[in-house]
Amino acid sequence: MTVLVIENLGKSFGGVRAMQGVSFQVRRGAVHSIIGPNGAGKTTLLNMLTGLYVPDTGRVLLDGRDLTGLGPHQFAAAGVGRTFQNLQVFFNMSALENVMTGRHLREAASLLACLLRTPSRVRAEAACRDHARELLHRVGLDEWADAAADAMPYGALKRLEIARALAAEPSVLLLDEPAAGLNATEAHEIDALIKRLAGEGVTVVLVEHNMRLVMEVSDHLLVLDHGRKLAEGTPDEVSRNPAVIEAYLGVAEPALEASDA
Amino acid sequence: MGSQWVQFVASGLTAGAIYALVALGFSIVYNASGAINFAQGEFVMVGGMSAVSFLAMGLPLPIAVLLALLAAMFVGLLVEKIAIEPARHAGTVTLIIITIGVSLFLRGLAQLVWDKRVHALPAFSGDAPIHLFGATLLPQSIWVLAGAAAAVAALSWFFGRTLFGKAMLATSYNPLAARLMGVNTRTVLWVSFGLAALLGALGGVLTAPITFTAYDSGIMLGLKGFAAAMLGGLGSFGGAVLGGLVLGLAEGLGAGFISSAYKDVIAFVIILAVLFFLPGGLLGARRIERV
Amino acid sequence: MAHAALSVSEPTAPGSRRWMQPRTGGLALLAGVIVLLPLVMRNNYFYEIAILVALNAIVCVGLNLLIGYAGQISLGHAGFFALGGYGSALLAGTAGWPVWASLPFAVAAVGVLALLVGRPTLRLRGHYLAMATLGLGVIVSIVLSTEDKLTGGPDGLSVPPIVLFGWTVQGEHTWYAIVGAALVGTVWLALNLIESPAGRALRALHGSEVAAQTLGIDAARHKLRVFVISAVLAALAGALMAHYAGFITPAKASFMHSVELVIMVVFGGMASVFGAVVGAAVLTTLPQVLTVLKDYEMMVFGAVLIATMVFLPQGIVPSLQRLFALSRRR
Numbered sequence: 001m002t003v004l005v006i007e008n009l010g011k012s013f014g015g016v017r018a019m020q021g022v023s024f025q026v027r028r029g030a031v032h033s034i035i036g037p038n039g040a041g042k043t044t045l046l047n048m049l050t051g052l053y054v055p056d057t058g059r060v061l062l063d064g065r066d067l068t069g070l071g072p073h074q075f076a077a078a079g080v081g082r083t084f085q086n087l088q089v090f091f092n093m094s095a096l097e098n099v100m101t102g103r104h105l106r107e108a109a110s111l112l113a114c115l116l117r118t119p120s121r122v123r124a125e126a127a128c129r130d131h132a133r134e135l136l137h138r139v140g141l142d143e144w145a146d147a148a149a150d151a152m153p154y155g156a157l158k159r160l161e162i163a164r165a166l167a168a169e170p171s172v173l174l175l176d177e178p179a180a181g182l183n184a185t186e187a188h189e190i191d192a193l194i195k196r197l198a199g200e201g202v203t204v205v206l207v208e209h210n211m212r213l214v215m216e217v218s219d220h221l222l223v224l225d226h227g228r229k230l231a232e233g234t235p236d237e238v239s240r241n242p243a244v245i246e247a248y249l250g251v252a253e254p255a256l257e258a259s260d261a
Numbered sequence: 262m263g264s265q266w267v268q269f270v271a272s273g274l275t276a277g278a279i280y281a282l283v284a285l286g287f288s289i290v291y292n293a294s295g296a297i298n299f300a301q302g303e304f305v306m307v308g309g310m311s312a313v314s315f316l317a318m319g320l321p322l323p324i325a326v327l328l329a330l331l332a333a334m335f336v337g338l339l340v341e342k343i344a345i346e347p348a349r350h351a352g353t354v355t356l357i358i359i360t361i362g363v364s365l366f367l368r369g370l371a372q373l374v375w376d377k378r379v380h381a382l383p384a385f386s387g388d389a390p391i392h393l394f395g396a397t398l399l400p401q402s403i404w405v406l407a408g409a410a411a412a413v414a415a416l417s418w419f420f421g422r423t424l425f426g427k428a429m430l431a432t433s434y435n436p437l438a439a440r441l442m443g444v445n446t447r448t449v450l451w452v453s454f455g456l457a458a459l460l461g462a463l464g465g466v467l468t469a470p471i472t473f474t475a476y477d478s479g480i481m482l483g484l485k486g487f488a489a490a491m492l493g494g495l496g497s498f499g500g501a502v503l504g505g506l507v508l509g510l511a512e513g514l515g516a517g518f519i520s521s522a523y524k525d526v527i528a529f530v531i532i533l534a535v536l537f538f539l540p541g542g543l544l545g546a547r548r549i550e551r552v
Numbered sequence: 553m554a555h556a557a558l559s560v561s562e563p564t565a566p567g568s569r570r571w572m573q574p575r576t577g578g579l580a581l582l583a584g585v586i587v588l589l590p591l592v593m594r595n596n597y598f599y600e601i602a603i604l605v606a607l608n609a610i611v612c613v614g615l616n617l618l619i620g621y622a623g624q625i626s627l628g629h630a631g632f633f634a635l636g637g638y639g640s641a642l643l644a645g646t647a648g649w650p651v652w653a654s655l656p657f658a659v660a661a662v663g664v665l666a667l668l669v670g671r672p673t674l675r676l677r678g679h680y681l682a683m684a685t686l687g688l689g690v691i692v693s694i695v696l697s698t699e700d701k702l703t704g705g706p707d708g709l710s711v712p713p714i715v716l717f718g719w720t721v722q723g724e725h726t727w728y729a730i731v732g733a734a735l736v737g738t739v740w741l742a743l744n745l746i747e748s749p750a751g752r753a754l755r756a757l758h759g760s761e762v763a764a765q766t767l768g769i770d771a772a773r774h775k776l777r778v779f780v781i782s783a784v785l786a787a788l789a790g791a792l793m794a795h796y797a798g799f800i801t802p803a804k805a806s807f808m809h810s811v812e813l814v815i816m817v818v819f820g821g822m823a824s825v826f827g828a829v830v831g832a833a834v835l836t837t838l839p840q841v842l843t844v845l846k847d848y849e850m851m852v853f854g855a856v857l858i859a860t861m862v863f864l865p866q867g868i869v870p871s872l873q874r875l876f877a878l879s880r881r882r
Contacts, residue, residue, distance in 0.1 A: 050766055076768035090759030092823065093752070100749075101756045105768035107749040111777065114748035115741045121748065128749075168767055297679045347862045353678060354625060358818055359861045361811055366854030373847065480807065484690065491683055522698050529687040529694075536684045537672045 003028040009058035019227040036224035051075035081170030083161040099132035102167025155186035264395030269517035275402040277509020278409035282464035283486025284501035286457035292433030293453035296356035300364035302483020308462025309474030337458025371476035382469035488532035586732040599724035606731040609832035614785030620822035623758030628689025634805030636787025637794030641711040651714040666783030693805035708801030821867030
C-alpha cells in the first residue's frame with residue numbers, strides 16, 4: 001500500500017539543476033533509503049518532501065493528497081515528520097520539552113485555554129508529558145528526560161530529534177543522515193532503533209551514507225546521482241547494479257585485483 | 262514652478278549626500294560584522310560638535326574640521342575596542358543592542374562635554390547664495406556634494422586598489438576564508454568602525470553649517486541613514502549612495518510639494534514600503550538567508 | 553555564508569528545568585512584595601515610582617514574550633503604549649465615552665492595529681524587522697506630534713480620570729492597588745502561556761524556526777499572536793498610565809521610549825517573565841532614586857546596556873539562576 005508518491009520532481013537553483021525527473025513510491029510500513037554521492041540531491045529531495053522547498057516540476061502526494069506547493073507546517077499537519085542532518089534541536093529547552101513540542105499537532109489547545117490554564121489544559125499537559133516520556137523511553141533516552149538539550153551528547157541529540165519527530169505521530173518519518181557524525185557504537189544504536197521502528201510499522205524514508213546501516217535496514221533503495229534517479233530496487237539488486245557501482249566506486253581496476261590475488 | 266523644482270532637488274540632493282555618507286558607514290560596519298551600528302548617527306554628531314569646539318578654541322576652520330574628523334575616528338576605534346570586540350561572537354541581536362547602548366552613552370557624554378544647545382559652523386566658503394535656474398542655492402551645498410563625492414571616490418580606490426581594502430571586502434564575503442588567507446578579521450572590524458566614524462563625521466562637518474548641530478542631532482540622521490542603506494540594499498556601497506540620494510530627493514520633493522510638517526515621516530514611509538515590497542533594497546542586499 | 557541569520561540569538565536556557573514550584577513560588581513572592589511594599593512606602597512619591605514600575609513591568613512582560621521567548625525584536629513598542637493612552641484619552645475626553653468603555657475599546661483597537669500591521673512586518677527578520685518596527689514607532693510619534701488639532705501636539709493632551717459608578721478613581725493608593733493587581737494578572741497569564749503548547753511553540757520558533765515548522769507550528773501565525781499579545785499589554789499599560797497621570801504626550805511613543813523598554817527586557821533577562829519585572833523595577837527606580845544621576849542618566853543607561861550584553865548576555869535573572877544552579881550542583 002503506497003503512502004507517499006513522488007512524481008517527476010525537479011528543482012533548479014539559479015542556473016544549477018539540482019533535481020530532475022525523480023519519481024518513486026514509498027510503501028506503508030517499509031524502510032526506504034535514498035543514497036547517492038555528495039551533491040546528488042538527497043537533502044534537496046527531503047526538503048521538497050517536507051515543504052521547505054517548492055518543486056519547480058512534479059508532485060508530492062501523501063495518502064493520495066497532493067501536497068505540492070504547501071508550506072512546511074502544512075506538510076507536517078498532513079503527516080510528514082523529519083529529522084535534520086545538521087541538528088535542529090531546540091537547545092533552549094529540555095529534552096522532555098523538545099519532545100512535548102513535537103506533540104504540537106496532537107494538542108488541541110486554544111490560546112485562551114493556554115492563557116487561563118484551565119483544568120482540562122492541566123490534565124492535557126500531564127498527558128503530554130507522559131507521552132513524551134514514553135517516546136524518550138522508546139528511543140532509549142530515559143535518563144536524559146529532564147536534562148537541558150544543550151547538555152546532551154551528540155549521539156543522544158540525534159535520537160532526541162527522532163523522538164521529537166515521532167511525537168507528532170507522522171505517517172512518514174524522514175530521517176536525514178541520522179548516523180552522520182556518530183561513532184560505530186552510536187551508529188549501531190541508531191541502526192537498532194530504526195529496525196525497531198520499522199518493526200513497529202513506522203514508514204521510514206532514510207537518507208544515509210552509512211552503507212552498512214542502509215543495507216541492513218532497508219526494504220527498498222533509491223540511488224540518486226547528479227539530481228537524477230540512477231537506480232532503485234532492493235538492497236541486493238542495487239548493490240549488484242553496475243551503474244551504481246561505477247558512480248560510487250568507479251570502474252574496477254583489473255591490475256589491482258590481480259596484485260591482490 | 263521650475264525654479265521650485267530646482268530648489269527642492271538641490272536641497273534634497275544635499276541632504277541625500279549626507280544620508281549617503283551615513284549609509285556608507287552603516288554598510289561598512291554591516292559588511293564587517295553583520296550587525297547594524299545604531300551609534301552611526303552619533304559619529305555624525307561627534308564630528309559636527311567637535312569641529313565647533315576646535316573652532317571655538319581659535320583654530321582655523323580647515324584645521325578644526327580635520328581634527329574633528331580625526332577625533333570622531335578615534336572615538337569610533339575606541340568604541341569598537343571597548344564595546345564591540347568583546348562581544349564580536351555574540352548573536353546579532355546582542356550586537357545591535359550594544360550599539361544602541363553606545364549611542365546612548367555617546368549622546369549622554371555629548372550632553373556633558375558640550376551642552377544641550379544648538380551650534381553652527383560657519384559655511385566653508387561664505388554664505389553668498391548662488392543663483393541657478395531661478396533657484397537660490399547655498400555654496401555649502403556644493404561643499405556637501407563635492408565632499409561626499411570625494412569620499413565615495415576615495416572609498417572606491419581604497420576597496421578596489423589597496424590590499425587592506427580588498428582584504429576588508431574579502432572578509433565581508435567570507436570571514437572564515439579571509440582568516441585562512443591571513444586576514445586579521447579583528448583588525449578589519451576595528452578599521453571598519455574607524456572608517457564608518459570618519460564618514461559619519463565628514464557628513465557632520467559638511468552639514469553643520471546648514472542644518473546646525475546639537476547633542477541629539479545624531480538620532481534622526483542615523484535613522485535616516487539606516488533607511489537609506491536599506492533602501493539601496495544593506496551592504497552595497499553603490500546602494501548606500503543611491504539610497505541616500507533617492508531618500509534625500511524624495512524628502513525634499515515631498516516636503517516641498519506635499520507637506521513639510523511630515524518631512525521626517527517620508528523617510529520612514531519609504532523604508533517601510535521597501536521592507537514590505539522590496540526587501541532586498543533597490544540594488545539587492547548582500548546576503549541571502551539560507552534555510 | 554558571511555554571517556549567521558539574525559533570527560536566533562544565543563538560545564537561552566531559562567532555567568526552566570527546575571520548574572517544579574518556581575512558578576507558584578515566584579507568583580506568590582511577587583504578590584507578597586506588592587502587598588507588603590506599602591508598609592515601607594512612607595509618602596506618595598514612593599507610590600508614584602511603584603506605579604510606574606508596575607506599568608513598565610506590564611509592557612516588559614509582553615515585550616519579553618516577543619523578544620526573549622519568540623526571539624523577535626521590536627524597536628517601536630512605545631508606539632502601542634502611546635496609542636493605547638491616546639486612544640482612551642480621546643474617546644473619553646473628546647468623544648465623551650465613559651472610561652470603562654474607552655479603555656477596553658482603545659486597547660482592543662490597538663490589538664487590531666497590531667494584527668494588521670504585524671502580518672507584513674513579521675515576515676521580516678533580524679535587522680529588517682528591527683527597522684520596520686522602528687519606522688512604525690517613529691511614524692506614530694511624529695503623527696501624534698503633528699496632528700495637534702486632534703492630539704494637542706507636542707505639548708500633549710490632558711486625560712480625564714476613570715469614573716466608575718460615580719466614584720472617581722484617583723489617589724496613589726488606589727492606583728497602586730489597580731496596577732499591582734494588573735501586574736500580577738499579567739504575570740500569571742504569561743507564566744501560563746509559557747508552560748503550554750502555545751508557549752512551547754514560541755520557544756521552538758526561537759530555538760529553530762525550521763524545525764518548529766516541520767512539527768506543524770505555523771511560524772507566521774504564532775509570531776503574529778505573540779506580537780498582538782505584547783501590543784495589547786503595552787496599550788493597556790499606556791491607557792492606565794494616561795488615566796493615572798491625567799496627561800499624555802507624544803514623547804511616550806518616541807524611539808527613546810521604545811529603546812528603554814527593550815533595555816529593561818534585555819537587562820532583566822531574556823525569556824524570563826520575572827526577569828522582565830526585575831528589569832523594569834531596577835531601570836525605573838534607578839534614575840528616580842539617584843537624582844544626582846539625572847545628568848548622567850543617558851550615559852549610565854548606555855553603559856548598563858553595554859556591560860549587560862557583554863558580560864551577562866542572558867540578562868540578570870537567568871544569569872543569577874544559572875549561578876545558583878551551578879553552585880547547587882557543587
